[in-house]
């Protein structure tokens with residue numbers, strides 16, 4: 001499942017391609033979306049903005065319409081120039097939003113037709129493949145009925161603070177003292193954005209055993225967990241960084257050509273030596289969703 005940083009990158013890419021532009025074509029294979037489009041067409045609306053909230057991607061159209069999508073395990077948004085060949089087959093397409101600049105033909109362009117052609121070449125299509133959740137909402141229905149409105153503070157949002165994250169963990173500890181911290185880190189209603197990889201990496205960074213109950217986690221440990229979550233995720237969405245997730249960069253910064261495990265402290269490193277103490281990394285399935293959790297028994301007693 002893509003983690004919050006992947007969705008954040010996706011939203012940024014979609015925003016760059018179609019944000020501020022006018023929709024020139026809309027296609028969907030989903031009956032519910034098609035019905036909304038029949039009632040109140042998407043074509044002609046402006047793409048006001050594209051946002052990530054936790055693992056959700058939201059496209060805001062003018063006229064109070066929001067396309068809310070969740071990638072779950074297999075969904076993805078792709079961006080293509082109009083006419084470019086798609087990388088996935090058409091039968092996997094769920095939604096296409098094609099948009100181009102709204103600008104009217106500028107008077108100065110008559111002097112330089114070539115320059116105008118260059119300026120107006122920004123016609124892109126955002127194509128959603130395989131997503132299992134794609135819904136239209138108004139601002140009100142989003143607030144009222146969607147899971148999006150129930151998300152906890154988003155680790156990658158501008159307004160996120162370590163204090164806010166700690167408050168969310170503290171409240172969870174009070175209401176669900178027996179919850180394991182590894183399960184709580186994945187709970188999007190407590191804090192939004194973290195997925196299974198970051199869960200293990202963040203617990204390692206904080207020196208906290210992921211199977212400990214919330215009631216045993218100290219204030220200082222909560223701070224360390226939230227601080228690591230914010231640091232890792234922010235670093236992984238910095239402009240110019242690779243799309244591969246990195247938490248461990250090693251003695252030399254050689255991120256090139258490293259396999260997945262070589263870029264992590266503990267994730268998928270079961271049986272290998274801890275990079276800090278040399279003990280063998282362990283793995284155990286955790287929680288009702290039986291997600292793999294990796295940890296060092298010495299660094300995270």
Ligand SMILES: [Zn+2]
Nearest residue numbers: 274277296299
């Ligand atoms: Zn260790």
